Each structure stands twice: as structure tokens, then as C-alpha cells.
Amino acid sequence: MQLWIWITLLAATSQNIRTAIQSHMKDSLGDYGASAIRFIYAIPFAWIWFLCIIRFTDQPFPNLNIEFLFWLSVGGLAQIIFTVLLVKLFSFKNFVVGVAFSKTEVLLAALIEAIFLSVAVNLQFGFAIFVGTIAVIMLSLRGNFVSLIEIKISLRSRSTIIGLLAGFTLSISVVAFRAAINSLDDGDFLLRASATGAIGVVGQAFVMLIYLALKRKDELRAVFRLWKFGIAAGLFAAIATAAWFIAFALHTAAPVRAIGQFELLISIGITLFIFRQKISKVELVGIVLLATSILLVILNS
Known part of the structure; x- marks a missing residue:
């Protein structure tokens, strides 16, 4: 396989491991503490890179x-909100469904562009959004039983709202970080992207530290007491970021993002064999449909 494919797989795997660490630590650190470690402990690794x-x-x-x-601030705050929402989502859904909801970012970003930026829409795009909508409905269900009443209740559930908000805020952060990278005049893409990541994570860590110090002192103490897990989360966060940047520098965006959906397969393995959680048939079908819709959108771009 070509180098960019291996690097993309490394990025997806590292990102998934980081998220798994945060999910594992949410009981010990709380939702906000588990969210903060990906920023606080990533600083040295991001700057070394x-x-x-x-x-x-x-x-x-x-x-x-x-x-x-400006764009760095927007992207940084949106990513913080996304991270907190994702960690909260793990209280309601299993690991792979939580990760799958975060993947709706691709669909939501494309939909926003189509509605507000008048991006041309074709049959493939429309079909992708339709399939993605069915996938979200299936992922939101509380069990294997499917009915109109169950769908109505599930779509209004707290977990579904949190999941879709997570995808929405992630889409905002992706767009904002891309704008921040493009606003820099000096250096190649890899330098500009690395600068954005290194500078951004300092601001994000500062915001999280201030919030924890003011509102959640117990979680702040736990963040530093359980530093080994924090370093692991920060390391894999930095590896994922660097690997994504290298992959995008080596190849065009659409194929990289398509290969990146490999993360869903890793999530299934972590859900079953690490967290020992069950995946229902409806959830599995929903994940497959979501991955299909995402690939249709990516390949249409």
C-alpha cells in the first residue's frame, strides 16, 4: 500500500485509542476532566512535532x-464543546455508537454548505443524506424494536440530541481550523497545519484549566493525579493530529477521509473486546448505513 494510506490508518487508530482512553476515564475524571486531558497533555507532544x-x-x-x-478561537471552542458532548454521550450509548454519531460531522458539514453556501446538490448527494438520516434514526433507537412511536421517542431523546450536537460542533471546528490554516501566508501546508494545532491546543488547555479550576476542582485534581492516563491520551491525540496532517499533505482530501472511516471498524473491536459492550443488530446496520452515506458524500466532493 502507498505511504499515505498507512499514515491515514495510523491517524484513525490513534484517534480511536485517544477517544477510548477518554471514555474509560470518564468515571474517574468526570465528563469535563476526561475531555480536558486530550488538550492539556497534548501540549508538549504537539510543540515537539x-x-x-x-x-x-x-x-x-x-x-x-x-x-x-479568530478562526483558531472558533475552531478551538467548537472542538472543546464537541469533546465534552462526545464524552457525555458515552453515558447513554456504547462506544462505537458514540463514535458513529461524531462521524455525522461529514454529513452535517455538507448539508450546511448546500443550504447556506449554495453548493450544488446532485442525486448522489441527496441519496447520501437520505441514507445518513436512516442511519441516525437506527442509531438513536433504544433497542431492536422499530416502530413509529419508538422512532419518535428516540429522536427526541437526550442521547440523540447530544450525538447530533457533537457532530454539528465537530463540523464547525473542522471548517474553522481549515480557515485558520488557510489564513496563514507563510510555509507549506504541513507547517501551517502543525502551527495551528500547536498554538490551538495551548488555548484549549488554558480554557479547560480555567473552567475546571472555577467550577470542578475535584476533576482538576483528578486530571493531575491520574497523569499517566492523561499522558497516554495526549500522546495519541498528538499522533493522530500529526498523522492526519501528513496524510492530507501527501494526498487529496477525499480519499484520505474515505480511508479514515476505518475508525468505525476499530471502534467495533474496542466496543466488543475492550469495553465488553454489546452491539445490537439495529446499531450495526445503522453504523454500516452511516459509513456508506459518509463515503458517498466524500466521493462526491
């Missing part, structure tokens, strides 16, 4: 501007 890029590519530190800081 960024400084290595500067050193070995012989490129200067990019000049920051107001537009960059």
Missing part, C-alpha cells in the same frame, strides 16, 4: 494574523 517541522524543513515560524486567531 511543530518545532521538528520547523527544524527539518528549514521554514520560519509563520506570521500570525487577526484572521488566523
